[in-house]
Amino acid sequence: MEGVDYHADERSKAEFDVEAMKIVWAGSRHVLEVSDRIARLVASDPVFRKDNRAILSRKELFKNTLKKAAHAWKRIIELRLSEEEASKLRNSVDEPAYTDLHWGMFVPAIKGQGTEEQQQKWLPLAYRMQIIGCYAQTELGHGSNVQGLETTATFDPQTDEFVIHSPTLTSSKWWPGGLGKVSTHAVVYARLITDGEDHGIHGFIVQLRSLDDHSPLPGITVGDIGMKFGSGAYNTMDNGVLRFDQVRIPRNQMLMRVSQVTREGKYVQSNVPRQLIYGTMVYVRQTIVADASTALSRAVCIATRYSCVRRQFGSQNGLETQVIDYKTQQSRLFPLLASAYAFRFVGEWLKWLYTDVTQRLQANDFSTLPEAHACTAGLKSITTTATADGIEECRKLCGGHGYLHCSGLPELFAVYIPACTYEGDNIVLLLQVARFLVKTVSQLPSGKKPVGTTAYMGRAEHLLQCRCDVQRAEDWLKPNVILEAFEARATRMSVACAKNLSKFSNPEDGFAELSADLVEAAVAHCQLIVVSKFIEKLQQDIPGKGVKRQLEILCGVYTLHLIHKHLGDFLSTGCITPKQGSLANEQLRSLYAQVRPNAITLVDAFNYTDHYLGSILGCYDGNVYPKLYDEAWKDPLNDTVVPDGYHEYIRPLLKQQLRTARL
């Protein structure tokens, strides 16, 4: 039945123009065109095959990743791809590799923290991949608290060198991707010591391996840290361990944009403001939010398509009911579909924020930085947490078959979840947001105007006493009503925290004691940001038949499911009444019914190839069962009918060659 579209019926139900929605999702017609073209290129290239990942041994798996990375590079060159196209190609290959860190962390670190001179020396080498770099910050004993790192970089004025050293076991670098087996260089973060004085953590470019034969340089012990979560998944990456035994590097390999060590060993600050590093953080976290929407949308795409194929119980015209028709299935799945879109739009906005921050930095305007920093930290946290949970929920939505590796969901989950931990542990980040919120609240009486995403707090007086007007379920569709409810909730939670904190004589004790409440206030604030950016998006002109209408429905689902989920917040702060809460739920149910006929087309709009999705349950044509069946036989266990081990371990049992005793 090649070529039959088992979802054709479903697709014909759509009430909007899927091609126009694809453009909205991609961000522009141009981006859609590039992504689409590159994704097909990758999908059709046998070297980029990925369906065998689960059955490869660690060594084979890793070697295969090296092969793909080299092949990707070769294609990039042969096809003279632009930077945009090259980066899309790496994404489409869809396999964690050392190149992620080389391009995503090593290069940006040099760009952000290197002097002009250093950039001129190192970036061309990196751009041409004549050197391969990684980002070596975390140590065995130190992660979230970067200031606690133990690696030392001691200046030796005699030789004009830094001596990089790992003084303890816990100071071993641990986790850096690309470090274990590939990188020739690393940006190493270490405690700078000049003349016995500790100046805190700074970055240094350190060569790790010989460019001739790849062997580690003297004084360097380096290796892979071993298997991580899942099969395939992130095990394609050589996260590494690294120890330095008095390794010497020239002085000019300290990244000196912000502070310098002179020939004489004097530590001096440059006139470049320290806040610059926030710019890089905003950039990196913005990409993480974008990745969240991608990962979640993949999972949702799989679960939605399979929920249309899967039938269980009931009966319509002789067939059982498609499980997507069950309200419980909808109430679990559609909020995730809406979240994928919500995260997409807030990610798009973060891109704008990054540009805005960068321009302001260039104009020496640091006023919005703390707010932008808190906002990106918080959005990184809530979007990655929701995505990790959402992928697993999608897997459960697929019943037993979701547990098969070939459903694609196990590997998607295993690959995704570290996003909750790296670039800032999600709880640690929320505590930073909370700190910023409490500070913002405390400055309100002084008349200091909150900026950016905290601007609403300027209306705290109103928000602390306003009442929600909702009287009928449909009232919950009004953007202003929604916005005010979320603003009121966030304000009241932050203000309540601030009030409770003021009861402590030592504010730090209070912060520690109330930190769980503070985290909840931070979540409320961050959810408001996502909600408000979704609503703002809908105020724009959005072309395409029915497209805007669908997004309005999804926006309703996103916001009302949050109200339902966090009803305790809304009720306990008196933002809404129990009756209004139940109206919200009623409205939510009716929105699910409106999503239902469009569900499959809303996930088609992500425009994922079957190669990229990597899921039999999510395949575009919906021909799930024959594909599952064929896939099973490929497992090496099926190479022989009688399994290896039968003669040693099964037959003796059956033949009672072990005599039974009391059993």
Next chain:
Amino acid sequence: MEGVDYHADERSKAEFDVEAMKIVWAGSRHVLEVSDRIARLVASDPVFRKDNRAILSRKELFKNTLKKAAHAWKRIIELRLSEEEASKLRNSVDEPAYTDLHWGMFVPAIKGQGTEEQQQKWLPLAYRMQIIGCYAQTELGHGSNVQGLETTATFDPQTDEFVIHSPTLTSSKWWPGGLGKVSTHAVVYARLITDGEDHGIHGFIVQLRSLDDHSPLPGITVGDIGMKFGSGAYNTMDNGVLRFDQVRIPRNQMLMRVSQVTREGKYVQSNVPRQLIYGTMVYVRQTIVADASTALSRAVCIATRYSCVRRQFGSQNGLETQVIDYKTQQSRLFPLLASAYAFRFVGEWLKWLYTDVTQRLQANDFSTLPEAHACTAGLKSITTTATADGIEECRKLCGGHGYLHCSGLPELFAVYIPACTYEGDNIVLLLQVARFLVKTVSQLPSGKKPVGTTAYMGRAEHLLQCRCDVQRAEDWLKPNVILEAFEARATRMSVACAKNLSKFSNPEDGFAELSADLVEAAVAHCQLIVVSKFIEKLQQDIPGKGVKRQLEILCGVYTLHLIHKHLGDFLSTGCITPKQGSLANEQLRSLYAQVRPNAITLVDAFNYTDHYLGSILGCYDGNVYPKLYDEAWKDPLNDTVVPDGYHEYIRPLLKQQLRTARL
């Protein structure tokens, strides 16, 4: 530093007798003694080593499992272990294997559904493992809806045989554990057809493989369904696919305890009541609840011990703060610790319920069965969901290192999560509970007295209008206050659902439309059961210094964290006021402080060996970092310093043998 206990300080803080708590956790001194002895036996036997699971190929992994299963059987015989000891030994081996299904499903199916005669024929063979059996119910296209299975068993009166057949691709048996490569026999569920008439689903004993050479019998196609979630994990199991091409079995291999086919092909019901099968279900689900407390307690043990080792930020006597001292860490971890204990006790109670149900069945008393069935279905659902989520939360609580396979948490998660799906999808089960609750509510006016765990609904009138008395945080420690709040919430949610349902002209439409709300009402009811069983446990005499006190604290944590988590329920039903909700939270915080010094000893009380835990982060002595470091070097990727693939895929890049173009 062999033999040093890095947790000694922590352990010295305990305010209770850990040995007495071990007995409480185990259930009795006898069980503790047996578990302890057997667990040590397994831990010290090199054949049962499991730390290499992640790096074995599927075939090696599977062969290794066969080896362990045979070795376990050999030890059981050599040591003349009792049934209790044998089952503990299989548990301690801690690796999914075909034996789980043989003992856990195949044998019970024959016991429960076979006639006396059938039991006499088949059970001795199974007990001696002269045959190995599995449980073949689920099909590629049919899982939750057993009545939708397609496999047919057609009676042929000419030969006095059933013809077992797979008429479609979707009728292929799919998922049964032990089927793929090992089982010689299966209990196969199929649609019984006599003389053209379909009698629905029945069980049949079918031989699959030759007892001589293990090759599949004629007409049988059988194999493994391929890789599942994770590495190691459940991939040690040969979940299988099975197709029948007109396979003939003698008539007496239909399991005929409840209904029979006579020699003439007449379908007759025996006088054994159909409800009997509920007994087996109660039994199986009771073991699942017990397993939930085991899995969750393992994860909690790992996260607790590591949270005492891990230090980040702050500073006490020069060292950073142990992360377990952060309130956010406590507010995530301690509710899970409390849940592990809560599930343990409700599991214990379910064991009693099973005995009770069995005795009643023997006395032909079916009055409590529907309630017992709903109760076990619901408890299976909420405990497995909470455990799956809890394991992943524990992993996140360990920061980056939790993502390493050697933390034990990835594999624990991967192995555990199918419990949310098998033996009844958790949502489907909650819908069954909801159906029962709505029925119970609807029968209240007629004066029908609700029994067992729904007895509280008999006081619906009071519970619908009572008010919570809490005025100070400490009031939340009173068992009656807690119980009434949970009873009121559950009653009000069920009654509200029933009221909303009555607005629909067709009750089934109403049930479908409101199913998401119904699921929430079911959860409220099931949580009440766990709460009430914990409280009942505390009304018993519990010996040992400080033991009861600790359990009271944990009970408080369990109940108050639920109130916090489901605050929306409690507020919207008017069971408590916002002020009372915030007092509950305050009390919860103070309970965390009381758990803190006892945390590590509360997890020591689980009495897990390091072998069983299988986690470097959770090792008993807390010597985490050197063990992590040593473990890394064991990865095959570290066999060589320069990785396989360097010459083909890294060197050509570095050497620019691929010429750069526009980049």
